[in-house]
Each structure stands twice: as structure tokens, then as C-alpha cells.
Amino acid sequence: MAESLLEELKRYVGFGPDDGTALRELRDRVAPDFPAIAVAFYDRILAHEGARRALVGGESQVGHLRTTLVRWMEEAMGGPWDESWWEAHCRIGRVHVRIDLPQHYMFGAMNVVREELSLRIDRLWPGDPARQERTRAALGKVLDLELAIMLHTYREDLVSRATRSERLATFGQLVGSIGHELRNPLGVIESSLFLLRGRTGDDDRVKKHLDRIGEQVRLSNQIITGLLDMVRDRPLPRETVEVTALLGRAGDAVARPPGVSLAVDAPGGLAVRGDAVQLGQALVNLLTNAVQAVGAGGAIRLAARADGSEVALDVEDDGPGVDEAVRGRMFEPLITTKEHGNGLGLALVKRVAERHGGSVAHEPRPGGGTRFTLRLPAA
Numbered sequence: 470m471a472e473s474l475l476e477e478l479k480r481y482v483g484f485g486p487d488d489g490t491a492l493r494e495l496r497d498r499v500a501p502d503f504p505a506i507a508v509a510f511y512d513r514i515l516a517h518e519g520a521r522r523a524l525v526g527g528e529s530q531v532g533h534l535r536t537t538l539v540r541w542m543e544e545a546m547g548g549p550w551d552e553s554w555w556e557a558h559c560r561i562g563r564v565h566v567r568i569d570l571p572q573h574y575m576f577g578a579m580n581v582v583r584e585e586l587s588l589r590i591d592r593l594w595p596g597d598p599a600r601q602e603r604t605r606a607a608l609g610k611v612l613d614l615e616l617a618i619m620l621h622t623y624r625e626d627l628v629s630r631a632t633r634s635e636r637l638a639t640f641g642q643l644v645g646s647i648g649h650e651l652r653n654p655l656g657v658i659e660s661s662l663f664l665l666r667g668r669t670g671d672d673d674r675v676k677k678h679l680d681r682i683g684e685q686v687r688l689s690n691q692i693i694t695g696l697l698d699m700v701r702d703r704p705l706p707r708e709t710v711e712v713t714a715l716l717g718r719a720g721d722a723v724a725r726p727p728g729v730s731l732a733v734d735a736p737g738g739l740a741v742r743g744d745a746v747q748l749g750q751a752l753v754n755l756l757t758n759a760v761q762a763v764g765a766g767g768a769i770r771l772a773a774r775a776d777g778s779e780v781a782l783d784v785e786d787d788g789p790g791v792d793e794a795v796r797g798r799m800f801e802p803l804i805t806t807k808e809h810g811n812g813l814g815l816a817l818v819k820r821v822a823e824r825h826g827g828s829v830a831h832e833p834r835p836g837g838g839t840r841f842t843l844r845l846p847a848a
Contacts, residue, residue, distance in 0.1 A: 475555040478617050488607035489548055495604050496546035499589045503542050506585045507535040513578045533777030542582070545611055558618045575619055583612055648693045655693075658686050705744055705824055709848045712739040712773045712780060719752035720771060728766035731756075735773040739780050740848040743825040748845070751821040751829075754814040755784040755841050762788030762839060779827070779844045787838040791831060800829070818843065 472480075479485075511534060544554060586608055594600045662683055669675045713735045720731055741748070752771075759769045763786050770785040800819040815829075818841075822829040827845040834840040 473552060473555075474621070475550075475552060475614075478614055479550070482610045482613045484550070484607075484610045484614065487603075488610055489550060491604045491607040492546040492611055493548065495586070495590065495593075495608065496543065498593055499586065500543065502585075502589060503539045504535070506542065506582060507538040509585060510538055510578055510581045511535055513581045545615060546608075550611075550614075555618070558615065559622055576616065579612065579616060579619075583608070648697055651689070651693055655686055655689055658682070662686065705747075707742050708745065709740050709742055710745045710748060712741060712782070713737055715741075715745065715748060715752065716771050716773060716782070719749050719756055722749070722753050723756040723760060725760050725769075726765050729760060729763055730768045732768070732770045733772070734770065736775075739773050739775060741780050741825070741845040742848045743845065747821045748825070751818045751843060752782065752784070754818050755843070758814060758841075759784055759786035759788070759839070762786050764788070775847065776844070778847055780847050782843040782845070783840055784843075785834050785838060785840045787834070787836070790833055790837065790839050 541558070544557065548554065587605060590601050590604050590608070594604070662679060666676075666679055669679065716733055716735050720733055725731060756769065756771065763769065768787050770783070772783045772785070774781050774783070800815050818829050822843055822845070825845050827843065829841060829843045831839065831841050
């Protein structure tokens, strides 16, 4: 069986059971100092203007990240250094990727952790140089693993962005030319349809088919508009958007069958900055998917909550969930499992989120169903 990346890295740095024992002993002795080390860590980052700009949430975001760093140190020195540990620390690394913190600042600040813990090793065992060296070596190995995780998460992001940019560039050229060519015949069809409606008389069957033609023309124009919105990079308005009102408008805009319930849970006082129209459309897309997922009956929940320097908007449904075969590609353009879907809804949500400096993620809902979480920087 092939080695995992974590196993390969542990073998490379020579991390073994004795190192784990030494780290747990160190953690038990220095855990009370972790909050002070976290303060020193982020003070070092905030001392650099470029790094400080990435922490757009100010002290509220720094406070949240300090708490995360304390938990990170507990896990770094407590283990169990298995695949679940690796994935959990990759998620922490992705936080710094998401806020666009340059990685060279992270490398410099990581040395603060190394220095602070090395000082405490010297103080704990002043008369036992062998134990000091053993513990310091174990610390160096686990911090090397952590640096490898950071490089891995930044590489993930770099590859993802490059692939997405290349795809959008090609996609944009194709959409721009095809969209222009399709608008002309659709315009002719609409004009002819207008003339025909005035000459059908009272024939209900003809009216029915004309209505069907009109609906398909409208749908075709909607698809073209959605594709063009995907690739346009228009200036983004930066206005304060009150979250409760945003959720209310989105809920009112989506039609629901009589048996579908919608619960809205949003505390007052939450706000984000950006384009209210685009953010509303992103929520409408998520809600529309939820309504279609639950069918004729079911429950949908639309909620907002503060999460550090961000506002998290959750759209949940108790439908059948997302097919596992498409989970990894659901945010790509033209990927859909719906019979009449165009595969643009979630791709547009992702585009809107990223333009606002946020993100969107999917996870199965406990008890069955789906939860989409749209995260945006708080105003």
C-alpha cells in the first residue's frame, strides 16, 4: 500500500514514537504559556504592514486567530499525528490562505513559536542538557511537519487558482463570442413571437405552444446572461449590507410549493460589505437549489451567525443530499444533476463569494440533507 504524504514526511524528518512522548511531556509543562506565545506570534505578524493588511478584521480577527493558534499548539504537541490530525491542520493552514496572508510572513512568525518554546525548554530542564536536546529535536521535527502542511495548503491554493483562471479565460472567450451570436437569433424569435401572439385568435392550443416558445426563449436568454456574469469582472460596489434584510429579500424572492417550510434565523446587527444585488442573487441560487432538493415537502433553514471576523450564512435543507459523484465538481460551470438545470447556479455563487473576499462550502447536514455555508468578511 502506498505511503500517504504524512507518512512520507514523518519518515523524512525522522519523527517517531520517542518524539511524540517528548512533545506530550513538553505540552503538559508549557500549556499555560500558550496564550502568551499566541500574542507574541501575532504581534510579530502585525509588525509588518503587508501581513497586517491581510488581517482585515482587525483585533476581532486577530483575537479569533490567537485562539486558533493556542488550539493548534495543543494539537501540534499532543498528537496523535495521524491522518485526521494532518487534515485538521491543513484546514487551519487554509484559513491563512483564505485571508491572503503571504506565506513568507507565516514562515517568519513560525520562528517565534520555535524561539518561545526553546526558551521554555531551557528553563524547564536547566541541569539536563540531554533532555533539552531530545525535546528540542522533537519540537523541530513537528514544526517542520507544520511548515510542510503550510506549503501544501498554499500549493493547493496556487494550483486551484491557476486552473480556475485558465478555465475562466478560455470559458470567457467562448462565452463572449457564442453569447453575442445567440442573442441575434433569439431577438428575431422574440419579435416574431410578439407578432404571432396578435394573430392567434382564440385557439388555446396555439397560445399554449407560443407560451412554451416564449418560456424557452426567456430561459435561453437567462443562460446567456448567467454565463456572461460568470466571466465579467465589473467593479464591485462596497456598501454596507444589513444581513437580516438581505436574508429576508432572498427568502421572499424564491417561490416555494405549499408543503415546503422556510425558517429564517438571523440575529440583528450583522452586516457585510459588498454588492447587495450580487449577494442576494447568490442566496437566491442556494435557496432555489434547496427548494428543488426537498421537492413537494420538506424544511429549509436560512441562518446567519458571526464567526470571528466573518459572517457565515447557512442554507440548509432536509432533502436527499448531493450525489457523491459530483461533490468535488459542484462549483464548476455547467456541472449539474438536474434534468432541466444549466449548471450555473453554484458556479455563480462561488464567483460572487470570491469577488467579495469570502468563500462557499458544502457539507452534508447532520441527520440528512445538505448545508451550504457562504462566508463573507464582516463589515
